[in-house]
Amino acid sequence: MSRFLTDRIALITGSGRGIGRSIALELSRAGAFVVLVGRNAGRLERVREEVLAEGGRAEFSTFDLFQLGRIPEFLEDVESRWGAVDILVNNAGMAPTAPLATTSDDLWEQCFRLNLLAPEALSHGLLGGMTARGFGRIVHVASTAGLRGYRFTSAYCASKHGLVGLTKVQAAEIRRPDVTVNAVCPGFVDTDLTREAVQRIVAATGRSADEARSLLAAENPIGRLLAPQEVAAAVAFLCRPGSSSLNGVVLPLGGPIGHD
Ligand SMILES: NC(=O)c1ccc[n+]([C@@H]2O[C@H](COP(=O)([O-])OP(=O)(O)OC[C@H]3O[C@@H](n4cnc5c(N)ncnc54)[C@H](OP(=O)(O)O)[C@@H]3O)[C@@H](O)[C@H]2O)c1
16 A cells, blocks of 8 residues: 555544444555543554554543543643644544434433534644644534435434535535535444344344344445455545545445435
8 A cells, every 4th residue: 555644643533343443554555643432441452452553643532522622732731742633533432322312311422422513623633733734524423314315213314314414505605726525324233232232123123133133234335344454444534635536425325325
């Protein structure tokens, strides 16, 4: 891979496992210095070691993104330690399931805080600097749940639809040609988050884990679960210097999504 992100600093939330880990490795392979963010220091340290073992550069900062009011202070700390952030990947997220009728106020609030308000606050805190420096890439990891409805995921779907809307507004308001905001919308990906969904289906329906997994895979038009690396490749493409004409793109991964 060509090192098209050499000397760029990339902050990736939720990078201790799953899709975020793959994005961190992919951006590092493209030359970026990656700043890993999550709550679990042990997992972040393991990803940092993976990056270093490949010859990349990485640091991590533990932070709980539910603490929206502390995000400006968190960003100040990151930039004073490692430098101005050129690339922000808003990947951390949660995907609880519950029928709409029993989705609690708490669940609505948590989903909106983590999946929508934290990405907004992080972007808000970094876009000014990106604009002043004349280069920036923000990629939101939304979901096909930001494009269509899935049963029993009301708070998740609504928050991801919000994130897609945020992408479009941020892109429309940007006034610098080399600063972009885009979103990727993966279908079901083979990560712990999906494995947890499989366990919930097994518990609720008595189906086998294989059956539950096949049900989720069948929801993807491509007919299989995506690999985290496939999401990472799309994110890296949006971050390329040559991708500056891609602004406000909402990219479905795993096949075309119709409207239910
Ligand atoms: N897996 C899928 O099928 C799929 C499909 C479409 C979209 N997505 C989206 O892709 C993103 C990543 O999904 P994934 O499957 O990789 O999920 P995952 O394996 O559950 O990883 C989520 C990451 O988010 C971090 N995180 C969660 N709450 C946090 C908080 N309060 N503060 C900081 N970090 C937090 C977690 O780290 P800590 O626990 O260390 O905090 C973890 O590293 C999510 O936004 C998800 O909605 C996933």
